[in-house]
Amino acid sequence: MVLAALDRCSVIPLYYQIQQRLLDQIRSGALKSGQPVPSEQEIAAGLGVSRMTARQALKSLCDLGVTYTQRGRGTFVSANKLEKNIRQVLSFTEEMRARGLRADSNVLCFETVPAVAEIASALHAASGEPLIKLHRIRLADSCPMGIECSYIPQRLCPDLLRTFDASTSLYQTLSERYGIQMAFADEVIEAALASAKEACLLRIAKGSPVFIFTRVSSVQSGQAVEYVKSTYRADRYKIAHRLTRLNRELLYPAELKELGNAQVRTAPVDG
Amino acid sequence: MVLAALDRCSVIPLYYQIQQRLLDQIRSGALKSGQPVPSEQEIAAGLGVSRMTARQALKSLCDLGVTYTQRGRGTFVSANKLEKNIRQVLSFTEEMRARGLRADSNVLCFETVPAVAEIASALHAASGEPLIKLHRIRLADSCPMGIECSYIPQRLCPDLLRTFDASTSLYQTLSERYGIQMAFADEVIEAALASAKEACLLRIAKGSPVFIFTRVSSVQSGQAVEYVKSTYRADRYKIAHRLTRLNRELLYPAELKELGNAQVRTAPVDG
DNA sequence: ACCACCTAGTTGTCTAGACGACTGGACAAA
DNA sequence: TTTGTCCAGTCGTCTAGACAACTAGGTGGT
Incomplete structure (x- = not known):
């Protein structure tokens, strides 16, 4: 070598x-x-x-x-296998591009709203602080995949409402124009049945299975920047992700030994 | 300080x-x-x-x-916030313990079966190789949460069938008796409607939303050790996890600069 | 008021060593 | 055959420096 x-x-x-x-x-x-x-x-x-x-x-x-x-x-x-489809902090646009699909949006709403308690708490913002709300239907190759509703504190991107083309990539604009780069996100995933309204927007039958994502994205410092609630069709959208075992990192191996794991045999699986 | x-x-x-x-x-x-x-x-x-x-x-x-x-x-x-509920590679037993619930199992099936093509491929095993199959209903405080079906190559734990109490923690036994420690897992999550049989086992209505997990767990070397397919009730089970942005790690910052991101303003969000 | 320069403090990178702990093989002794 | 010892190779930890790149603030000149 x-x-x-x-x-x-x-x-x-x-x-x-x-x-x-x-x-x-x-x-x-x-x-x-x-x-x-x-x-x-x-x-x-x-x-x-x-x-x-x-x-x-x-x-x-x-x-x-x-x-x-x-x-x-x-x-x-x-x-x-260095899989490409592992779930990351990706905008819809980036995710679809990674899969070779064309991302598009129908904008339902793009305006400034005061923060309600739940969102303000998640973003560590004051209740009532102005947020930019962006409500979109997300399309992949013209097929509706999900409904997304993002909230971002207006103070972080003062002129976004005037300058942003709401059908393009929000993350790209935040990065290029405001230097805001998402570093990680905490997300809660639920499974549910599509309501009549959701079904209509997604062009699926009422009662079809859907994912509900509630995501808070943050920059490296840990400051929360974006709150997103989305509903995705489960028939066209799967989640692939990687789980890691982290708790061990807080305990040094030598400490583990002292706790009496000494009878562990050498793994026959390392080869 | x-x-x-x-x-x-x-x-x-x-x-x-x-x-x-x-x-x-x-x-x-x-x-x-x-x-x-x-x-x-x-x-x-x-x-x-x-x-x-x-x-x-x-x-x-x-x-x-x-x-x-x-x-x-x-x-x-x-x-x-150092959240404890972030999803990791945890066995059901560990996960429930972390939430303060008592984990239990009803064993439906515990036997040796030959590997079918799909599972053999995921585990990098030969088609037909003997696998230990463990099919269980998982209970939290006596309430059924999900149906789990695990497959592990028998060569990795030859006498598991004879010695393992199938209602206890599989991961703990693998670690303590065979030195097999799961390091990471790749998982695909789908949302679906419960079939009649699933609904009966989980004591929910047919057509209720459920999660379907397909997980391959591996040891540190990357060797796949366990294939699990599970169905969990979505009314009592949510997924909380953290996403990270990894792709940047493969590109050195100085290289990024050369690519023309020079107009990026300093982030006002770092403070 | 604005700009260029300097300086102190910080992290990023790098060097040339040192010793310890562990693995696996070779070898000798029981 | 089994056991114990030694040894070379490896990663883990640690030292005591060095220079570069960057930030923030102060100073002085324009």
């Missing part, structure tokens, strides 16, 4: 160049699932960087879920 | 002790949302560690989503 030399004049950090070279090897199939990637020392010696830099590159791959490490053994390529 | 001295004799790493002290400060309210945490230099000088060790502690807090950093400004506490 020989990696291409690094560009030491570039503004791109060395650890990131190494990460990309390893990703290329994995994507090209030169490194397959379960195989060890070059060790920290190999990378350090082979590319003329210090071990900490090589280590940072490998750590970033682990964080991405592309590899995993075993102390005393090495770093190995995960069996992950 | 003064942190308690470190225990240099402990097996717990210094960076982890620092992380825990900072977490304590945040949980106790001494550090509030938006406030800066001690800088790398402050921590290094105050606790007598090198800056890289302090940095590792701060990095781990960022990874947990507890803080975020701004180059040239500092590290700040996120406005995240």
